[in-house]
Amino acid sequence: MKTVYIDFTDLGDYDDFYAQLKEKLTLPETFGDNLDALYDSVTGFVELPLHIEFVNMSVEQLETFEDLLVTLEDAEEELEDFTFSYFLVQYEDDEQ
Template identity: 50%
Template sequence: MNKAIFDFERIGTMDDFYIVAKRQLNLPEHFGKNLDALWDSLTGDIELPLAVRFENMSMSQLEIFDKLIQLFEEASGELGEAFSFEYYLRKAV
């Protein structure tokens, strides 16, 4: 199974996420950098099976990236065993 790990210590905005996602998920050149385009790519363009993991998310990032997290959770439900998604909060120091 392929893996894509997103480290949210290095991702602060949706633009940052899309830059990393294009590389990590091998998104097509025509990728539109919005949630609708991401959904289309997750459900039609990416190579499956795939496990996606968001790491080091802060509590504020949970709010900032709420719609993104929901989209990945929905994709996981839609694609079944071929696609898994999980996210983890940053450990307190």
């Protein structure tokens, strides 16, 4: 299974996300930078099996990209060969 990592360390908005996604996935030329196009691409155009993993997300980004997470969770439910996960940034506790 191919795994694509999207690092959220320097992502501020959806434009940043789509730029990174286009670098890592072979998307059709007609791909529009929106969630419907992403869903259509994952469920019909990208090579499966595929796992997309978001790393270094902040709590703020969870809120900003909530619709994105829901879209990929929907695709995961629809497809047998597609999985998706995300991981939050881990902060060190200086008081220990």
